[in-house]
Amino acid sequence: MTAAALLNDLKARKFKPVYLFHGEEPYYIDLFGNYIENNLLSDAEKGFNQTVLYGRDTDMITVLNAAKRFPMMSEYQLVMVKEAQDLKWGKDGDDDKKGNDPLLTYLEKPVPSTILVFCYKHAKFDKRKKTYKAMDKNGLVFESATIYDNKVPGWIEDYVREKAYRIQPRAASIMGEYLGNDLSKISNELEKLMLNVQKGHEISAEDVQNNIGISKEYNVFELQDALAKKDPLKANRIIDYFAANPKNNPIQMVLGALQNWFTKILRYHYIGDKTPSNLAKELGVNPYFVKDYEAAGKSFNVWKVIEIIGYLREYDLKTKGVESTGNTTDGELLKELVFKIIH
Template sequence: MSQSAERVLQELQKGIFHPVYFVQGEETYYIDAITEYAENQILHLEEKGFNLTVVYGKECNMATLLTQVRRFPMGAARQVVIVKEAQEMADLKNATGQQLLLNYLEHIQPATLLIFSHKYKTIDGRSTFSKALEKKTVFVNCKKLSDHQLPTFIKSFVKKLQLTITEKAAWMTQEFIGNNLNRITNELQKLSISLPAGSTITDEIVERYIGLQRPFNVFELQKAVMQKNYAKSYQIISICSLNIKEHTALPIVTVLYNLFSKLLILHQTKEASPTKLAQQIEVNPYFVQGYLDATKKYSLQQTLQNMTYIHQADLQLKGINCNMNDFQVMQELVFKLMHE
């Protein structure tokens, strides 16, 4: 059965357990949260020695795993078996391994809690295997949160820290950090240390403690492009190129395409209300003026041309008609966006 990550965490915290969990997706924050809770909180310390098994997908096969899963716990009500990095488990990708797991799901060991932590990727949702997992396990698909969902997540997390945050400060946190939930929660936890319980996080606090310490990120690049600040845009691309593990080029292209798509909507709309404009381009009203200012720097014709440049860069990054590395493509793209 499909469930949200938040509901799974709530149930685990209430002691409501199910035999098998399959947790997958791009948003690793929730996958880590579920896995860490299962590993650290379900069993008492004295129970873990014989009843907690943690394996890694690349190092295990399905037959050996299920032998462990089928055994009975020792001196505890249940055993916990966790497969970390399950996306690397070869037997989840071949018919034999998949069938072994499906056979187990028909005759489970009720005293075992089995979790597959399948990061970054998802099982093909059209496959018979995926449909069976969705039916027979607690199936959690952790998608990246949209821009509109992030402030709600931030406010909810801040509440857990016994603090509150203003609406503008929540949106500024998103603007400074982006949609990396692990970084957002880490920054807010560090911030909470210096604030007494019950305090309100204001935009001034976010600017002082998060804004001034942030590394360059794709959202800061978007802001520089909106302002047609070529020097800063080029600087950010150059810094990103030094850490290609953290900053891959294709997501940057997606953000830039979404930016000019929003500018195209603003060029064509007859709406004047900031609230309704915000709904049309799916941003918070706080940031509408920044997009309106950008339409003055990029005409309708330039906006359309830039969307073509971005599409061409996307093809180049996918290896089509290209003899440059990814960040040479990005440097050329940034130049074209502002100079042609």
């Protein structure tokens, strides 16, 4: 089940008796857990029918005793275990010759008036376990997986679209590049951003700069543009800005972005069908950016791109102290690198 479909079911009050939200990305675990906690019961019902426990402060017997109760003057009762990765889960029936695993016994026949929720964060639940299979069979399991960096701009576009906004592809890419793939952090920044722009407005790179503080002129995408045009003056102005603002523009992030960009340029050269739609698909980019890769492909032939990727690896090692002179600043390293890329 997709995240959107699951949220729609929760809003429609189509509940399962057991939920396991697990995975390395906490955003969706928090989203679904908070929604159930805030909306399953009315304020009047919560006093008698809502139990919130924390994995490290409780045990499975306490959880199950709470789950086996019946609601008072309410259709449901909620038992929620937050930080469930810290809970001692027992033997899973594997080492108990009598098969007397209380959790497994409950999961095979859960109380229908209890909504039992496990929020298992920062790790995947072991899918080989009998308890996992029982929760998947008689309840609902949702894995909140880490999103790949190249998928973040699309996620941002979908997020703002659901809020009745639009965002320019470049603005979404700038945010994704600078905020990383932490969806909670991204959603918080987007919420603050949308408070300051008119509903239905198309969010621009300028809006991102004014409200989040990411420069629309001095960023990795503008550096890539300067390199593609072989414009050393613009490239060095951007690097000077990066050097003056190292917290927001760490050299490791810049090198990583350039590595990803030149890898895609290399891939561009080996794609036979260079129609815009096929390039967008093969490169995994928004069609808006295809023209940028076409321009970069003309500026850097295959052999130059291979050489540049070698430079990027070399300078990545230098930032880690390997083959470094010791006194060279990050800004100086980037200027050396830019000179080699352009020339």
